[in-house]
Amino acid sequence: MVDQIVSFFKNRIYKGDWLCxxxxxxxRELAKIFNVNRSTIVSALSELSSLGIIEPKVGKGTMIxxxxxxxxxxxxxxxxxxxxxxxFHKSNIPTIQAINKYEFIDPIIRLSTGEVSSELMPxxxxxxxxxxxxxxxxxxxxxxxxxxxxLRVELCKYFKKHNLDIKPSEILIVSxxxxxxxxxxxxxxxxxxxxxxxxxxxxxxxxxxxxxxxRMKAIPMDKEGPIPWMIDEKTLKEGNSILYTIPTFxxxxxxxxxxxxxxxxLKWCKKNQLPIIEDDAYRELYFDCPPQNPIKSIDDSGNVxxxxxxxxxxxxxxxxxxxxxxxxxxxxxxxxKMQTDYGASSVSQWMLxxxxxxxxxxxxxxxxxxxxxxxxxxxxxLLETYxxxxxxxxxxxxxxxxxxxxxKPISTEKLFTTALKENILINPGYIYGFKKSxxxxxxxxxxxxxxxxxxxxxxxxxxxxxxV
Amino acid sequence: MVDQIVSFFKNRIYKGDWLCxxxxxxxRELAKIFNVNRSTIVSALSELSSLGIIEPKVGKGTMIxxxxxxxxxxxxxxxxxxxxxxxFHKSNIPTIQAINKYEFIDPIIRLSTGEVSSELMPxxxxxxxxxxxxxxxxxxxxxxxxxxxxLRVELCKYFKKHNLDIKPSEILIVSxxxxxxxxxxxxxxxxxxxxxxxxxxxxxxxxxxxxxxxRMKAIPMDKEGPIPWMIDEKTLKEGNSILYTIPTFxxxxxxxxxxxxxxxxLKWCKKNQLPIIEDDAYRELYFDCPPQNPIKSIDDSGNVxxxxxxxxxxxxxxxxxxxxxxxxxxxxxxxxKMQTDYGASSVSQWMLxxxxxxxxxxxxxxxxxxxxxxxxxxxxxLLETYxxxxxxxxxxxxxxxxxxxxxKPISTEKLFTTALKENILINPGYIYGFKKSxxxxxxxxxxxxxxxxxxxxxxxxxxxxxxV
Numbered sequence: 016m017v018d019q020i021v022s023f024f025k026n027r028i029y030k031g032d033w034l035c036x037x038x039x040x041x042x043r044e045l046a047k048i049f050n051v052n053r054s055t056i057v058s059a060l061s062e063l064s065s066l067g068i069i070e071p072k073v074g075k076g077t078m079i080x081x082x083x084x085x086x087x088x089x090x091x092x093x094x095x096x097x098x099x100x101x102x103f104h105k106s107n108i109p110t111i112q113a114i115n116k117y118e119f120i121d122p123i124i125r126l127s128t129g130e131v132s133s134e135l136m137p138x139x140x141x142x143x144x145x146x147x148x149x150x151x152x153x154x155x156x157x158x159x160x161x162x163x164x165x166l167r168v169e170l171c172k173y174f175k176k177h178n179l180d181i182k183p184s185e186i187l188i189v190s191x192x193x194x195x196x197x198x199x200x201x202x203x204x205x206x207x208x209x210x211x212x213x214x215x216x217x218x219x220x221x222x223x224x225x226x227x228x229x230r231m232k233a234i235p236m237d238k239e240g241p242i243p244w245m246i247d248e249k250t251l252k253e254g255n256s257i258l259y260t261i262p263t264f265x266x267x268x269x270x271x272x273x274x275x276x277x278x279x280x281l282k283w284c285k286k287n288q289l290p291i292i293e294d295d296a297y298r299e300l301y302f303d304c305p306p307q308n309p310i311k312s313i314d315d316s317g318n319v320x321x322x323x324x325x326x327x328x329x330x331x332x333x334x335x336x337x338x339x340x341x342x343x344x345x346x347x348x349x350x351x352k353m354q355t356d357y358g359a360s361s362v363s364q365w366m367l368x369x370x371x372x373x374x375x376x377x378x379x380x381x382x383x384x385x386x387x388x389x390x391x392x393x394x395x396x397l398l399e400t401y402x403x404x405x406x407x408x409x410x411x412x413x414x415x416x417x418x419x420x421x422x423k424p425i426s427t428e429k430l431f432t433t434a435l436k437e438n439i440l441i442n443p444g445y446i447y448g449f450k451k452s453x454x455x456x457x458x459x460x461x462x463x464x465x466x467x468x469x470x471x472x473x474x475x476x477x478x479x480x481x482x483v
Numbered sequence: 484m485v486d487q488i489v490s491f492f493k494n495r496i497y498k499g500d501w502l503c504x505x506x507x508x509x510x511r512e513l514a515k516i517f518n519v520n521r522s523t524i525v526s527a528l529s530e531l532s533s534l535g536i537i538e539p540k541v542g543k544g545t546m547i548x549x550x551x552x553x554x555x556x557x558x559x560x561x562x563x564x565x566x567x568x569x570x571f572h573k574s575n576i577p578t579i580q581a582i583n584k585y586e587f588i589d590p591i592i593r594l595s596t597g598e599v600s601s602e603l604m605p606x607x608x609x610x611x612x613x614x615x616x617x618x619x620x621x622x623x624x625x626x627x628x629x630x631x632x633x634l635r636v637e638l639c640k641y642f643k644k645h646n647l648d649i650k651p652s653e654i655l656i657v658s659x660x661x662x663x664x665x666x667x668x669x670x671x672x673x674x675x676x677x678x679x680x681x682x683x684x685x686x687x688x689x690x691x692x693x694x695x696x697x698r699m700k701a702i703p704m705d706k707e708g709p710i711p712w713m714i715d716e717k718t719l720k721e722g723n724s725i726l727y728t729i730p731t732f733x734x735x736x737x738x739x740x741x742x743x744x745x746x747x748x749l750k751w752c753k754k755n756q757l758p759i760i761e762d763d764a765y766r767e768l769y770f771d772c773p774p775q776n777p778i779k780s781i782d783d784s785g786n787v788x789x790x791x792x793x794x795x796x797x798x799x800x801x802x803x804x805x806x807x808x809x810x811x812x813x814x815x816x817x818x819x820k821m822q823t824d825y826g827a828s829s830v831s832q833w834m835l836x837x838x839x840x841x842x843x844x845x846x847x848x849x850x851x852x853x854x855x856x857x858x859x860x861x862x863x864x865l866l867e868t869y870x871x872x873x874x875x876x877x878x879x880x881x882x883x884x885x886x887x888x889x890x891k892p893i894s895t896e897k898l899f900t901t902a903l904k905e906n907i908l909i910n911p912g913y914i915y916g917f918k919k920s921x922x923x924x925x926x927x928x929x930x931x932x933x934x935x936x937x938x939x940x941x942x943x944x945x946x947x948x949x950x951v
Contacts, residue, residue, distance in 0.1 A: 092785035092809060093756045098723050099815050103695040104669040107818050115821055119627040133622030145617035149610040154601030155800025159587040190658065194824040201572040201694075208569075222822050226669075227571040255566050288561045317560035332623025332829025341560060347567050350575050353583055354690050356662040360828035361800025 016051055020059035028068065028082045039069065039077045105222050110431060110446055117440050124470040127442035128461035129266065129415055130331050135386055135460065137379035144369040155361040160349035162188025163364040169371040170337060178312040187345045189352065190334040190359040192296050192324040196223045199292060199320065202351045204229045207254030213241050217266040218259050220446040233449045240272035243283035257290045263306045264297035264414025267447050267456035274307045281310050284318060291319045299328045299380050301413035302388035317341040325367060327415065328380060333363040390459040394467055401475035415460040421453045423482045433477050439470050484519055488527040496536065496550045507537065507545045573690050578899060578914055585908050592938040595910035596929035597734065597883055598799050603854055605847035612837040623829040628817035630656025631832040637839040638805060646780040655813045657820065658802040658827040660764050660792040664691045667760060667788065670819045672697045675722030681709050685734040686727050688914040701917045708740035711751035725758050731774045732765035732882025735915050735924035742775045749778050752786060759787045767796045767848050769881035770856035785809040793835060796848060801831040858927040862935055869943035883928040889921045891950045901945050907938050
């Protein structure tokens with residue numbers, strides 16, 4: 016009861032009902048008000064007094080002495096909201112937070128998820144390397160700043176297949192491509208920097224560059240990809256700038272840049288000393304013909320930072336990617352990585368080393384490509400059935416995505432929430448762009464064929480209702 | 484030869500030897516100067532002309548038309564140094580960079596390394612869970628923002644042993660404690676924040692807080708640990724502040740805070756609404772008696788963010804740690820983690836889940852403790868032999884470290900480089916402190932007993948020479 020009385024007092028004072036200097040009724044009256052013995056009131060007043068909340072006023076009894084938060088609520092937590100609001104790094108936008116959350120809630124159908132489903136993963140190959148690793152008994156110590164040397168050697172061999180001649184000292188192992196971008200952002204860019212990106216870009220859905228205070232500017236595009244000479248040269252000169260592109264099976268549009276545009280882009284950027292981040296996460300996911308060589312393969316002046324990853328082509332849970340670039344940059348990024356998390360998981364790094372060394376990764380890719388192609392064809396078939404009169408879309412030749420453009424303008428924000436109520440999760444185009452967008456990113460990599468059918472059908476019905 | 488002439492021209496122009504508007508000698512003369520055929524000169528001039536570097540001047544021959552960097556060196560890389568210098572995140576100090584580098588160069592003896600050597604790792608237990616995982620064939624997809632649910636459930640059970648009653652929703656899985664600090668720094672602190680730290684602290688060797696523009700302030704210490712009421716209250720009110728402490732087997736001093744100081748510290752911080760980061764990475768590494776309960780166990784108001792990790796007690800290469808705190812904070816940190824690297828390695832998270840579930844971690848700790856105790860005794864024996872008249876040190880009751888204080892002042896910067904020349908790597912005290920330091924952090928967790936003997940002996944000889 017003492018506690019309740021103390022807490023009643025605190026609340027009245029906190030709310031401002033009782034003010035500093037106000038005199039309390041005599042103990043006998045308080046005992047009546049609370050319907051308790053006088054000794055209970057004495058205990059409560061004694062505690063309030065020890066907290067400095069009340070004190071005796073000569074000749075007048077007891078008065079309220081303090082109404083500050085810290086006196087009243089010493090048991091209250093720190094004002095955490097204030098910390099959250101004033102933290103340096105901004106929150107994800109609500110749509111992204113919702114996507115990150117609902118992806119893990121059954122029975123959601125994930126129509127846009129940018130990862131392979133479990134059935135596309137090479138479980139036997141992974142088991143094989145886990146067995147192998149169990150026998151090897153390598154110690155899982157901290158690794159050197161650039162990452163496991165054995166892995167970097169295997170990657171050099173692997174890069175040769177893509178016309179890239181790279182040394183282990185030019186590779187930094189990272190925990191996925193997103194971390195690569197984070198490291199580049201905080202290590203090489205600053206408050207006065209501009210990142211030029213395709214006018215629809217995966218990167219726009221992230222806060223990774225905004226973090227370091229950097230601006231993002233859209234580059235106008237044509238069918239060949241971003242048009243370098245449309246870049247505003249004035250902006251270019253204002254601070255350290257960089258260009259970010261996904262030239263191969265672009266996220267979210269699915270497009271691949273032709274080889275003449277690759278040449279032009281590099282030439283223009285070289286002339287203007289504008290470094291390029293080439294994000295090549297989807298390269299291996301072609302259906303029939305291998306795509307154009309990486310821009311990095313024609314980079315004779317260290318202009319390109321080349322990013323890769325096995326998150327899309329093997330299993331994202333390994334959290335392994337890489338940055339290829341000039342040694343001075345790789346060392347700088349490695350130093351910052353050491354300050355960030357002391358390196359990527361050694362277990363994951365060893366697993367990928369063995370998958371590459373034993374050609375298990377290559378074997379897996381052959382089967383993955385044909386499965387992805389079949390899935391893309393199935394989704395295209397569903398679109399032709401349910402969306403033939405409502406939208407247009409690209410025919411992908413690799414990667415994960417179909418970039419669906421709705422013929423009639425509807426609120427894709429509303430579509431997102433309405434679909435979610437029907438357990439369908441989609442990535443609306445506006446999270447990737449600089450303006451309102453009639454687009455939806457669809458992915459055929461995650462949902463099962465049954466889910467695709469249910470999902471695409473329901474989605475078409477929802478949209479049909481919205482455009483009436 | 485054409486290339487060489489072109490490059491000769493470019494360099495003279497770049498250096499300012501030849502200025503814009505200067506007229507070139509006639510082709511015949513140039514041919515003589517370079518001792519080549521006139522056709523070679525014609526080719527070289529044609530290339531320079533196509534680059535826009537020279538152009539014809541009516542009636543006067545050919546003149547230098549352009550001397551800007553981008554015209555002269557279209558093949559040159561971007562000015563990467565400028566990017567490095569203006570990047571947002573500061574480099575490690577040279578001593579730390581050297582430590583990170585030399586740790587991987589044979590035949591260095593690592594006398595200060597803060598990790599367990601391979602012989603202290605539970606290779607059989609790790610093999611067991613790798614086999615188990617190979618059979619389970621769990622898909623390694625992206626995980627939900629807070630990390631693998633199964634792991635968080637196992638951790639809740641584990642925490643009970645330390646008097647902590649935690650829910651899975653109050654835990655964020657991170658890639659080691661360093662990342663925990665990084666996330667707290669960028670998510671909750673800002674340019675006006677102060678981090679209070681013990682006057683010697685592991686954290687001082689990192690840039691993790693400075694990154695978000697936050698200041699670090701030392702808290703005076705006595706034998707019981709940091710003295711909270713010595714904290715400057717004015718600083719406290721200036722912005723979001725936080726207190727960072729390693730109360731158990733402190734890095735680098737080896738000290739453990741007694742239970743009355745733990746109580747006082749929490750009480751003071753609660754009163755002042757100052758959140759505490761309790762870094763408890765060394766808790767399990769006691770020699771005889773378990774240490775005091777965590778401060779978190781007496782935290783009834785969500786005042787403490789509690790950090791743990793298996794990097795010190797199992798294998799750092801897993802890169803797995805955790806943050807325990809109020810749900811709102813954990814969700815905020817999880818959102819930022821998703822923007823940083825999309826989560827820690829799923830493989831590592833599954834491995835730790837199985838190690839905890841099958842009690843393999845507990846079993847390993849029993850053997851690790853006795854091995855560490857024996858190693859600490861051996862190092863103490865070596866110190867008594869070689870340093871008895873030159874230094875004083877603590878007798879550790881757990882953890883990794885001996886904090887050696889040299890009796891006579893010498894330059895520990897010089898000691899660091901001199902020892903390195905003799906292949907001995909030490910962590911000098913100044914990397915952990917706010918002022919010059921007569922201390923060296925020694926660790927008995929990494930070097931073999933033979934290396935310890937050679938290393939400690941050589942180190943004593945080097946110091947003996949320096950104090951003469």
